[in-house]
């Protein structure tokens with residue numbers, strides 16, 4: 001297996017409408033452009049959230065909450081413990097993605113990945129182009145003559161003189177990185193247009209909506225999955241999904257480090273990694289789940305974040321309807337419910 005495995009090419013703008021439609025049809029009340037700014041907690045129970053909206057501050061209550069903010073913002077505001085990426089191990093880098101139009105895809109396909117990387121490395125080493133990453137990738141999209149890239153690379157954290165870690169949860173670091181990321185993207189575009197067949201007359205269409213952040217806060221949950229468990233494809237009694245993606249570490253160097261699971265195997269994602277330790281009515285889903293740096297670098301993939309979202313949402317509904325804490329929910333009931341909705345919880349033998 002190479003890279004992150006099989007890819008699914010989709011149009012993100014249409015996908016937004018699909019998800020909005022599904023949510024509306026399911027009776028979900030959606031509030032966009034509203035940001036959690038504070039949480040009120042009694043003991044290990046979250047009582048309510050304070051949202052910043054264009055109409056001012058707004059409070060919401062719920063029987064059960066799911067923190068799918070990527071940055072574990074709800075857990076942070078509510079005071080549940082987490083590991084700050086960059087503290088115990090190096091944090092993964094940041095990437096400003098961009099899309100180019102007017103690409104001659106047939107010409108681009110005339111050179112393979114190795115030749116593409118060789119051009120990038122040569123350009124970087126020539127000193128003519130400032131390209132920190134020499135193994136960036138470009139991908140076809142559903143839009144004709146458009147490609148999407150994952151090329152730029154920016155450090156995502158530093159340590160202060162007092163030893164405190166500043167990472168991409170810091171507004172100033174994030175703001176500086178957004179601007180530097182766009183400058184760096186323009187440098188990669190200059191390289192592509194100058195040196196890569198098919199890109200000669202390409203043009204910038206868009207930068208990513210925001211800079212891409214890989215890891216910031218990983219909560220300490222009822223269970224913390226680690227590197228060895230991931231690479232040996234460990235199975236768990238309470239798993240709510242599977243992950244076959246390799247550990248993909250976008251570290252601070254010029255390349256990316258890949259470590260693969262055994263061929264055809266997947267690691268289980270334990271339900272307990274979605275429960276902040278001791279929380280009475282709170283789940284996490286997505287890249288803020290409970291994992292070490294390495295395990296996270298595999299299981300944070302998009303498909304697995306969706307699996308976690310489905311599991312956390314289903315568990316939250318079951319807990320809310322029965323007034324149960326997440327730890328008290330019978331796992332067989334949750335797994336049966338997920339299976340009945342089509343979730344795949346074990347690798348078919």
Ligand SMILES: Cc1cc2nc3c(=O)[nH]c(=O)nc-3n(C[C@H](O)[C@H](O)[C@H](O)COP(=O)(O)OP(=O)(O)OC[C@H]3O[C@@H](n4cnc5c(N)ncnc54)[C@H](O)[C@@H]3O)c2cc1C
Pocket residue numbers: 004034035036037068069070071073074095096097150212213214285286287288300301302303305
């Ligand atoms: C450059 C890059 C390339 C990648 N490439 C791939 C790939 O090819 N394949 C793959 O599988 N994975 C890839 N990944 C990983 C994957 O995309 C992410 O790990 C995953 O999408 C994270 O999803 P998430 O929902 O947990 O977090 P996010 O996508 O970060 O979503 C969090 C959401 O919460 C919102 N939010 C944050 N704070 C608040 C708040 N206080 N109040 C309200 N809302 C809030 C944010 O606005 C955002 O919409 C890539 C990641 C990056 C950065």
